[in-house]
Amino acid sequence: MATLKDxxxxxxxxxxxxxxxxxxxxNLPISAETRQRIMAAAIELDYHPDQRARALRLGKSNTIGLIIxxxxxxxxxxxxxxxxxECHKAGYMLMVCVSNEDQEKEINFVNNLTSRGIDGLIIAPVQDSYAHLVRLKKKNYPFVLIDRCFEEFETNAVISDNEASAFDAMEHLVKLGHRRIAFLSGRPTIYTIRKRLAGYLHAVNVYDLDRTPELISNGGFTFEQGYKECLKILSLPEPPSALLVSGNQITFGALRAIVETGLKIPEDISLIGFTDSIVTPFLVSPLTAITHPLRDMGARAFALLLQHMNAKERLPFSRIVVETKMLPGASTAPINEKMIA
Amino acid sequence: MATLKDxxxxxxxxxxxxxxxxxxxxNLPISAETRQRIMAAAIELDYHPDQRARALRLGKSNTIGLIIxxxxxxxxxxxxxxxxxECHKAGYMLMVCVSNEDQEKEINFVNNLTSRGIDGLIIAPVQDSYAHLVRLKKKNYPFVLIDRCFEEFETNAVISDNEASAFDAMEHLVKLGHRRIAFLSGRPTIYTIRKRLAGYLHAVNVYDLDRTPELISNGGFTFEQGYKECLKILSLPEPPSALLVSGNQITFGALRAIVETGLKIPEDISLIGFTDSIVTPFLVSPLTAITHPLRDMGARAFALLLQHMNAKERLPFSRIVVETKMLPGASTAPINEKMIA
DNA sequence: GATGAGAGTGCAATCGTTTGCTTAAAAATA
DNA sequence: TATTTTTAAGCAAACGATTGCACTCTCATC
Structure with missing residues (x-):
């Protein structure tokens, strides 16, 4: 690697x-001849400035980190x-790290990224703890949470209206006559899950629906876990007539369980999923899905971060709430008589 | 941020x-008392070593880059x-960059990453050019190509047997009686596409299939492009009885076109897709898919890179070829009479 | 009682860039 | 011609961590 010295x-x-x-x-006082000579030498040696030296000297790396x-x-x-x-447009590099829902890993990433001189951080936190984020806040390090946030800890965040959208989905099912609706989701320590569960419970109360505890399941986020949990629910003595599933992978896992059990959607069971996959319209039954404005969420998180990175003084924190949209499919239908029996 | 000096x-x-x-x-000669004092101070100040300073001094960053x-x-x-x-297991950080199939961007990323002191690079190249990779090779910078490589340029690479798998898929269709098979793919400048096309053409020759040029389409990689290209093909005066589609997003785009056109899979048209999505079994018609051992590909690419990064002297280049697998679905069927009419 | 061996620390150079300050020559002004 | 200004380029410190070398002690050994 050629250096400035070379x-x-x-x-x-x-x-x-x-x-x-x-x-x-x-307007740099330099002779055209010298400039010429320098440029030629730089090209000749394929010179690229060492970014770590640059970042060290300048205290700025033009890089932000994303932990998902x-x-x-x-x-x-x-x-x-x-x-x-968005980063690219703004001349930033993005460093993507994957926590795999492991709190330990997330903490390591935060430490590692900050000590790399990253200028800012966007995090979808694991939410088992947040002491590391408190430290970040204390050091006045710019960061934005995305999708998940902490009610009791004030930060920048871009989130969606989880509770309302879950309630709306439930209302949709209730209007079709369903009264025994299961809720399938990941860990309830997570903000989105808690909020969606709240929306679900709210609907259960408002419409006085069936409250069998077995109808609520929080097994985990994966395809595999969704599959297993759904099988469990379908094999209840009194299985639900409708399913509200929270999460992309879980929804597909549930789908597998339903298909394998031999049930037809929506004749035998209705299904609404929190999912943003482009394939939902082409599934065995085109899925009624609650979707997020993902691109918008990303763009707004970055814009907010940029604002805080460029701020001379401490800015107040923003909590941006985006709206989800129910994508109508064909996976929900009025309850039929045999289901109730 | 606390420094060593603090x-x-x-x-x-x-x-x-x-x-x-x-x-x-x-075995460091240090008094227990001093060590104690230092440890306490480090914790007190929440000290984390500055990675850019460290990387600068050590000439090693424990980070690798991935460009996809x-x-x-x-x-x-x-x-x-x-x-x-794999990175995490080996104590490395991963920096993910997205070229968006833009050669310019890829070149920038390569320059930027190397000048950040990244220890090695894994790249799925855009393949419009490779002068930047030649430079990398000249500087003896360790890198591994993944999924796509250059026939005429020797490098480390982890690829799959694209030609054979395309041929096998074609053979499968031919045995079902299809003779008019379309091939839908992304840009033919790309290795995988070229190889798959070669497999397709090989089958066309071996089995003397219909060679109407309109049956071959290379519109691009996106869902949208797959949709449009497929519509075009379906509206041919003599539409094909089967479709071989190369790529995840394109396949779903084609699916949309088929569904919208009102055709039934596999009754009206057979479909095989190069796709690795977990949802293929739950599509309108469970898809016959050619899948890649993705986790294995990633792991082997990293292992190969690690080997080259740790090597004292120049190692010979490896080209690892992994096998694809045809996941049987229900989207292919024997040709029926009305198709031929 | 020198000599030598370790134990326990400090000094200073280094990695590659950047930038305020200085110097030196040339040009402009008095 | 003497002085100031402008132009052009070099010097050196700094960013934060690491490490070979050197230094000062304290013991033990011959």
Whole structure:
């Protein structure tokens, strides 16, 4: 790797001169001849400034970090994609880290990224703890939470109206005559899950629905876990007539369980999923889905972060709430008589 | 951010002593009392070594870079996920960059990452050019290509047997009686596409199939492009009785076109897709899919990279070929009479 | 009672850039 | 011609961590 010194030597000038020529475009007192010589040398040696030295000296790396729990989940992959594009537009690099829902790993990433001189951080936190984020806040390090946040801990965040959308989905099912509706989700320590569960319970209360505890299941986020939990629910003595599933991978797992059990959607069971996959319209039964404006979420998180990174003084925190949208499918139908029996 | 100096000051020792105490665990000549004092100070100040300074001094960053064309494509997202996990196991950080199939962007990423002191690089190249990779090779910078490689340019690579798998898929269709088979894919500048096309053409020759040029389409990689290209093909005066589609997103786009056109799979048209999505079994018609051992590909690419990064002397290049697998679905069927009419 | 061996620390250079300050020559002004 | 200004380029410190070398002690050994 060619260094400034190498270029300087080749051009027969001092390294500082090379630096100046390469950095400052206009009104630099330099002879055309020398500039020419330096440029030629830089190209000749395929010189690229060492970013770590630069970051060290400048205290700025033009890089931000993104920590997400799972990149093979299209939900986070799409968010990552949009953040990456915004970064690129703004001249930033993006460092993507995957916590795999492991709190320990997330903490390590935060430490590692900050000590790399990352300028800011966007995090979809695991939410088993947040002491590391409190430290970040204390150091006045700019960061934005995405999709998940802490009620009791004030930070920047871009989230969606989980509770309302779960309630709406329930209402939709209730209007079709369903009174025994199961709720399938990941860990309830997570903000989105808690909120959706709250929306579910709210609907259960308002419409006085069946409250068998077995109808609520929080097994985990994966395809496999969704599959197993759904099988369990379907084999209840009195299985539900409808299912509200929270999460991309879980929904597909549930789908597998339903297909394997031989049930037809929506004739035998109705299904609404919190899912943002492009394939929902082409599933065995085109899925009624609650979708997020993922690109918008990513873009707004980055814009908010940028604002805080560029701020001279401490800005007040923002909590941006985006609206989900129910994508109508064909996976929900009025309850039929045999279900009740 | 606390520095070594801050810790040293608090512990009343020289920075170098702090560094030694924090780095070298065993047999360091240091009094227990001093060590104690230093440790306490480090914790008190929440000290984390500055990685850019460290990387600068050590010439090693314990970070590798991954450049992929599209992260919202599960194919690359899964590869990224597995590489990330391997990295983590080996104590490396992963920096993920998304080229969005833009050669310019890829070149920038390569320059930027290498000048960040990244220890190695895994790339799924855009393949419009490779001069930047030649430079990398010249500088003896360790890198591994994944999924796509260059026939005429020797490098490390982990790829799959694209040609054979396309041929096998075609053979499968031919045995069902299909003779008019369309091939839908992304840009033919890309290795995988070229190879799959070669497999397709080979089958066309061996079995003397219909060679109407309109049956071959290379519109692009996206869902939208797959949709449009497929519509075009379906509206041919003599539409094909079967479709071989190359790529995740394109396959779903084609699916949309088929569904919208009102055709039934496999009664009206057979479909085989190169796709690695977990949802293929639950589509309108459970899809016959050619799948890749994605986790394995990622793991092997990382292992190969690690080997080259740790090598004292120049190693010979490896080209690892993994086998694809045809996942049987229900989207292919024997040709029926009305198709031929 | 020198000499030598270790134990316990500090010093200073280094990695590659950047930038305020200085110097030196040339040009402009008095 | 003497002085100031402008132009052009070099010097050196700094960012934070690491490490070979050197230094000062304290013991034990010959």
């Amino acid at each position: 270029v300087a030597f080749l051009a027969q000038v001092h390294p500082s001169t090379v630096s100046r020529v390469l950095r400052c475009s206009e 729990p799972d990149i093979s989940n299209p939900f986070f992959a799409d968010i990552a994609q949009s953040i990456e594009q | 810790v040293a000051f608090l512990a009343q020792v020289h920075p170098s002593t702090v560094s030694r105490v924090l780095r070298c665990s065993e 064309p599209d992260i919202s494509n599960p194919f690359f997202a899964d590869i990224a996920q597995s590489i990330e996990q």
